[in-house]
Amino acid sequence: MWEVLNMIGTIAFALSGVNVALEERYDLMGVYILGFITAFGGGAVRNILIGVPVSELWAQGTLFTIAFIVMTIAFIFPRMLKWTLLRRGVFFDAIGLGAFSVQGALYAQSMGLPLSASIAAAALTGTGGGMIRDVLAGRKPLFLQKEIYIAWTLIPGLTVGLGWLTGPVEVLLIVAAVVTLRLCSVYYGWSLPRRFQH
């Protein structure tokens, strides 16, 4: 189950990177680079900050290959990409957010790090790849402005960091909760309070 979620998250984020690269009219290489950065950048930043040996990053050969194939297909058939991503790429991006934020929190916890690390790892893994993607593409990172996005990573960050998650069923429930809440945020326009300076 875990592998499947990880794979779906990787594919979804790779496609989201391809989508931005096509919108910005990058060439073939730019498409691959943004795709890889979006899919693996969040995990890389998290690994560095929580001290996972970097060699683990390079042990994901299968995922690299899958991401490469998916991006090639998306580059050749861009219409399929638009169809798959639904409105603004929201659906798969939400699944990626759910799967990756839970995975990040579990990583941090398995390293014996405190609650703050779980929260940060959940947020970084879930949104870090998209953050680097937006900065490189010259866009203001959307996660700071949109409907509630990064805040949902607090759920896996807190539940895992406090040790409340013990079985795979609970993990699956948390992933489903993040995905559902993220989708609701977009469709109903949920947003957090903000202040204006005059």
Next chain:
Amino acid sequence: MWEVLNMIGTIAFALSGVNVALEERYDLMGVYILGFITAFGGGAVRNILIGVPVSELWAQGTLFTIAFIVMTIAFIFPRMLKWTLLRRGVFFDAIGLGAFSVQGALYAQSMGLPLSASIAAAALTGTGGGMIRDVLAGRKPLFLQKEIYIAWTLIPGLTVGLGWLTGPVEVLLIVAAVVTLRLCSVYYGWSLPRRFQH
């Protein structure tokens, strides 16, 4: 004394992040994120580059809590924030610059690294958080253009890197010197020479 300076620096940079987030009209979560990144980002980048075990980053639980409380207060009472930061947040930011650049240089020296590492660690710790904050907020990093800013971190970088600092009094004097010089730079508009290309 050291703990107090560290705390003041963290609070000052957290507030500076909150300030930018409010100016850019981010929501509550964006305010917290930019605040945390500004307060702890510089130290994180420095730790990675000079090889401090990352676990130290997550041992700052008390500072996390303090930063969280301060940011919450700043979000609820934004007027107080503007009053505290004086003109353009200059005062506390200067204290943060002084305390963090000295701390960064001492870290690098205590790792037995050469002079270049002390200089880089002082510059990164003192200004790295603000740099990441500006890039994420879509602003051109101010440190590259303003009145003399990052150049003052050369003072702790050189004095500590050359082993001239031995006692806590000298540390305090260097911090005070950086703070004073930074404040003077802003109030008297000191700037370094620059060249224009035609």
Next chain:
Amino acid sequence: MWEVLNMIGTIAFALSGVNVALEERYDLMGVYILGFITAFGGGAVRNILIGVPVSELWAQGTLFTIAFIVMTIAFIFPRMLKWTLLRRGVFFDAIGLGAFSVQGALYAQSMGLPLSASIAAAALTGTGGGMIRDVLAGRKPLFLQKEIYIAWTLIPGLTVGLGWLTGPVEVLLIVAAVVTLRLCSVYYGWSLPRRFQH
């Protein structure tokens, strides 16, 4: 031979950072910072991602000094800089790209990492410094849009990663190939296919 290539790459990238800093009208300190980041940033990112101990970064004292002297000369005699860099700084930048991408791939391979790491290390070392430079200067990273640039780092990434490079002559040939292909890309306007979304 290796040392010479490394030195030329460092000098070329330092000058390219100085060039951007002068165009953006940074002050003296900004010039040094952008120069250092461009020259050493790519290697630093690579070292972090492939797990080279960071202490190696600070063992480059001679290179730091050389870069510092070159940047000082370039700041004092900016006309010489423009003359040296030829059209758009293309020539030395290409040499830097060739030398650094091969070096990065060899690093990754000497760590016993798989093919994917060699490819990523070649790309990061060859183009990472320029990437950070552009993001800090508020520019959209050129490597994502220009004539074929980062794609040429696939050549050292693949040949080294697959273990085809064994002697210094072959290393030199690969460097020469990357430099030549990059220069041809610019002068003949070679570019990769791209797709537009309507």
